[in-house]
Amino acid sequence: MIRRRVLVHGIVQGVGFRFSARREAERLGVAGWVRNRRGGVVEAEVEGEEASVAAMLDWLATGPPGAIVERTDVSAREPSGERGFRIAE
Template identity: 65%
Template structure:
């Protein structure tokens, strides 16, 4: 298991990014959370098997239709054993 913190920059708010990400996370079987940041970016923590986390990172780098991702930054974190994927306000 691995865990990554992700910051997604670009046109990623008001385009259904967080809710689409939750659907994708559930499809891939990863856990964690996602939220909007005050600076216009989206922040997430993703945990799961390495291949599933990598697939989720690839999805976040594209986003849903209507999003325009300009950059993605990641940082390794210690896994927490979290279950489920939540959209935070």
């Protein structure tokens, strides 16, 4: 199990990014959360098997239709054993 923190920069708020991310995370079977941050950034933490997390990171680098992802900043975190994927406040 691995966990990654991701900051997604670009036009990523107001385009359904968080809801689409939750749907994709559920499809891939990864745990964690996603939320909007000040400054127009989306932040997420993703935990699961390495291949599934890598697939989710690839998705976050593109986002849903309507999003324009300029870049993602990814850092490692310690897995916490989290279950499910949620939209955080």
